[in-house]
Amino acid sequence: MGSRLKNEKLLQQISIQLKRHREKKELTQEDVYNDTGIHISRIETGKVNITVSTLAALCDYFDLNLSEFFEKL
C-alpha cells in the first residue's frame, strides 16, 4: 500500500527543494513567515506531510509553479 519509505524520501526531497529555493532568494525562515504566515522550519526538516495548499503557497512565493517544482523532484 502506501510505502512509508518512498513517502519519507519524497518529503525529504521536497524539503530540500524548498530550502534550496529559499536560500537562492536569500530569504530567512523568518522572512518566509513574515511574508506568507507559513512556518517553514519543520517543513524543511522533511518530517511534515505538507498539504497541497501550503506547498502551492510556498511555490507561489518562490515564483515557481507546482509542475516545475516537481520536475526536479
Added chain:
Amino acid sequence: MGSRLKNEKLLQQISIQLKRHREKKELTQEDVYNDTGIHISRIETGKVNITVSTLAALCDYFDLNLSEFFEKL
C-alpha cells in the same frame, strides 16, 4: 496572504484531474480504495486540502508523476 479563492480553485482542479484519470482507467472509487486504502470520494468533490503523500500515492496508482499531473493543472 493565502488566497482562499485561488486555493479552492486549485483543489477543484486537482479533484477534476484525479477523477479524469480514474475514469480513464475505468476504475470505481471502490477500486481505488481496495488498491490504495484511500477514500477518493471526498477528494473528488474538491473540498479536501489533500496532502502530498495522498496525492503522490494516487498519482503513483494512476501511473503518472507529480510533475506531469500539475502540468495540466
Added chain:
DNA sequence: TTTTGTAATGACTTAAATGTCATTATTTAT
C-alpha cells in the same frame, strides 16, 4: 571568546485530513 543572526526543536492548541461505516442520492443497465 562573545555576540548576533538564524535554524531546529519542544510543548501545546486548533483545525482539518484521513479512516471507517452507514445512509442517501445518482447514475447506469436491464
Added chain:
DNA sequence: ATAAATAATGACATTTAAGTCATTACAAAA
C-alpha cells in the same frame, strides 16, 4: 419503471498538519 452499481454525504474517531511561543543549537561575524 425497476434493479443494480456507483457516487456523495453524514456522523464520528483518530491522526496529524499547521499555528504559536519559548527555548536550545548552531553558525557566522565581531
